[in-house]
Amino acid sequence: MTAEYSEAVHQHSFSIRFFPQHSQRQKITDLNIEIDGCQSFVVTDDSFQNKKCYGRIAEPHRNFALHIRGKAETGLAIYEEYTDYPFSAILFKTQTDLTKPGKNLLNYHQALGLHKWEGSYDKALYIMRAIPDVFSYHPGTTEVHETAENAFTLGKGVCQDYAHIMLSLLREEHIPARYVVGMMLGEGASHAWVEALCGNYWYGFDPTNNQLVNDEYIRVSCGRDSDDCSIIRGRFYGCGIQQQNESVIVEEIKERIDSYGSDNCVHWSADRRNT
Amino acid sequence: MGIITIDKSDHLFWLGRYTERVHTTLKYFLKTADLMIDSDPDSYAVFCQKIGIADVYGSSENFKQHYPFDENDSNSIITSLHRAYDNAIVMRDYIGTETMAYIQLATDDIKNAEQSNSMIAALIFVIDHILAFWGCVNDMIDDEQIRNIIKLGQGMERLDLYLSLDNSVDDIKRAYQRMKGFLKKSGLRYDESILYTIDNMLSESEFDHDNVKKLLRNLIMQ
Amino acid sequence: MDDLIRNSETINQLLARYGVKFGIYKNGEFKEQLFPFDPIPRVIENGEFRYLEKGLKQRVDALNCFLSDIYGKKQIVKDGVIPEEFVFSAKGFLAPCDGVTPPKNIYSHISGIDLVQSKDDSWYVLEDNLRVPSGASYPMIARELQRRSAPDVFSDNSVLDNRNYAEWLKEVMDYVNTGGINVILSPGRYNAAFFEHSYFAEKTGAVLTTGKDIVCEGDTLYYIDYNGRKQRVGAVYRRISDEYLDPMTFYEESLIGIPHIFEAYRKGNVALLNAPGNGAADDKGIYYFVPKMIRYYLGEDAVLMNAPTYLPYYEKDMNYVLSHFDDLVIKDVAEAGGYGVVFGSSLTAEKKADFIALLKSKPRRFIAQEVIDFYDLDILNESGERTARKADLRAFVLTGSTTKVWPSGLTRFSRNPDSFIVNSSQGGGFKDTWVLSR
DSSP states (O other): OEEEEEEEEEEEEEEEOOOOOOOSSOEEEEEEEEETTOSOEEEEEOTTOOEEEEEEEOSOEEEEEEEEEEEEEOOSOSSSEEOSOGGGGGGGTSOOTTTOOOHHHHHHHHHHTGGGOOSHHHHHHHHHHHHHHHOEEOTTSSOTTOOHHHHHHHTEEOHHHHHHHHHHHHHHTTOOEEEEEEEETTOSSOEEEEEEEETTEEEEEETTTTEEOOTTEEEEEEESSGGGGOSEEEEEESOOOEEEEOEEEEEEEOSOOOSSOOOOEEEEEEEOOOO | OOOOOHHHHHHHHHHHHHHHHHHHHHHHHHHHHHHHHHTOTTHHHHHHHHHTOOOOOOSHHHHHHHTTTOTTOTTSHHHHHHHHHHHHHTTHHHHOHHHHHHHHHHHHHHHHHHHSSSHHHHTHHHHHHHHHHHHHHHHHOOOHHHHHHHHHHHHHHHHHHHHHTTOOHHHHHHHHHHHHHHHHHHOOOBOHHHHHHHHHHHHSSSOOHHHHHHHHHTTBOO | OHHHHHTHHHHHHHHHHTTOEEEEEETTEEEEEEOOEEEEEEEEOHHHHHHHHHHHHHHHHHHHHHHHHHTTTOHHHHTTSSOHHHHHSSTTOOGGGTTOOOGGGOSOSEEEEEEEEBTTSOEEEEEEEOSOOOOTHHHHHHHHHHHHHOHHHHHHSOBOOOTTHHHHHHHHHHHHOOSSEEEEEOOOTTSTTHHHHHHHHHHHOOEEEOSTTEEEETTEEEEEOTTOOEEEEEEEEEOSOHHHHOTTTSOTTOSSSOTTHHHHHHTTSSEEESOTTGGGTSSHHHHTTHHHHIIIIIOSOOSSEEOOEEOTTSHHHHHHHHHTGGGEEEEETTOOTTTTEEEGGGSOHHHHHHHHHHHHHOGGGEEEEEOOOBOOEEEEOTTSOEEEEOEEEEEEEEESSSEEEOSSOEEEEOSSTTOOOOOGGGTOEEEEEEEBOO
């Protein structure tokens, strides 16, 4: 990510949440963060154990550039995470302002007849398969902080909306479910999907692509909804007009380097920004 | 307190300036009002010109009614007092509730004067409470630096007004020396070369008042 | 007592002199208004105060346990005492606070508990305010002035001094301070309670700031002077609400907050009074559960009663509410300051039908309470006669090394004879509250 300001800005505070971490499904190595013009920044965890880095550049500057690079080895398991204390997922069981269903989603939930399915996993799979019948991919339709109900009513949106709708339905079934931000092989932007807690295992479901999360996915962060996972925030003083660019590059490294017999090792570099 | 931020030193400085502006302009207003009785009914126009405000009053009667009391007139005395209040109210923890009360009282005085049968005479009470405010600043604020910043503002405003109102060279020199004293004790950063220039200018018997005023504007560095 | 009444004019003038005002926006313009003061005090006998004190301490201790629990192990939810949606879907529950332990594990340092007395003399808790309760400065300064204007009244009656509030506040700040200066963070002079912010700063020696001169460097908070010198900040008594505290964590558009202050707090490098996230314990939905909390955490029965409350969320309660609608007052869980309060009996048939439809579609959003027959207090009306008005009492409970109840409080009354709403923002006035020493 790079940003240029037409006039110098100062007292620039920023906070970035775009650092993949280990899970049972992926292994991260060679993680490298560079922020031009900022020698000291702090890396910390948020309350969802996402890695986050924040800092402040006091001096006037006209450029801000952030480079994150690393290697991810994916597909190490079919689930994302095992937990021996499922109660700890209680926060993910309740609806948020963005996922709370309204009349239309509630009707849809009724119509799905999820009681047919016994286990959480089967329900989740059914929901994921069902959504594309009523919702289509169409960027530019929904807003940044769109609710699941609104998006559902519009009938089209982006991956964030797919995820919110799925979360809403899962939570109506009292299944703990979380919003996940990550990257996909071959895409130039970040992606979002859903994880549902089924027994002691968190599984990844991607309603946008109507598929289970596989070795093409690199997981970055999670939360109750997209607001918990904002990738970057910033505040500065100055009247500079901002021009920014961001890119996510995920490249596959062909040679097999692991002993799990598993699939890909993916080299990625993510350059992101907005303020 | 030990620690004063840029914003706070700014508020203290302007608190000093506005209270002094109320004090000195009010005194000149009273003097002008006296002149207008029988010697020169239009002397308010001279007053406006000297102090550098537009003569929007049109008549001496209008001037007497608006210049002290009109809250919509950005040059009026009550506006200066409100600005003093605005700077005081955010500094309660530094100057104290007791000290602040005198700004409130002066505001009450000026409002009472407007309603009074003898408007001009009743304005004397405003001066009383401004003086009481300064007395309190001296007496009740323990922190020397806080006192000195307020007094620096006061001294700067007085000097600026004296230069505008063509006070005697002695008055001006005295006001300048006073201000310089507070400046050095205020702990604020200032431009030493400007002081040097003004020192030189004032050593002459004739000097350009406007030039000194301009120099003063850049004396304190942010 | 007559002395007090005779001097009431003087006291109101003196209050004006000392700038005892609150700010209010009317037609988009900022105005400072005097908070009308009534000279007749509310008098609380010592024995009665001891009873209130016991109940308030117990209540605030339990609320602190609750906050520590829901941002920690969540045992009370696990044990099924409180349904999870009342905790984790509440607007005041802030996920970023999950797993964060504040210094000394205190969440609510300054609690304002609103009580009313009914005609049969029983006290009821109406509301807990655990975020930024305001109002203690008013009785403090009114007492100071009344003692001057009617000294005999105070030598004849043994009234416990209430002017120690600032010392108590300072003690609490010092107790949780992690090393550094104390500051009071105010949204600025256009805030309704700015008088109080600046008055407390003066009286506690804390630095008053709007946040512009405070920065977080690394994970430490500093106050910066005009020469760029830094001084570490150890405790922030913040009078701005959670959403505006830190634009990097909470409401992104906030211009008044301090970026990354939450990170310093998370690391335990600064105390925030009160802790962010307290809204999860003082919303009107959680109120219903406070007596259960007291039993759960302290193993005691609640000393102070709640006003009888029904949660339409439970079917049984919904049925009761629908069949007794006209006898109840319905409150919107998300509103405060006297807003979102509806008396069932005051609605026209049409509005009532609309409201019931809303209630049925959003049961979680409302609570219903029996209307308490208030014990009215005398005030002096404009012509100087005594007349009865509705009044409540905000008790201030401070938690530092121990939990203490301030022997005074803010008694607010409604100036409108038909109104139950006592909030200053809606035209109410205040009285001093005396606690007798015997």
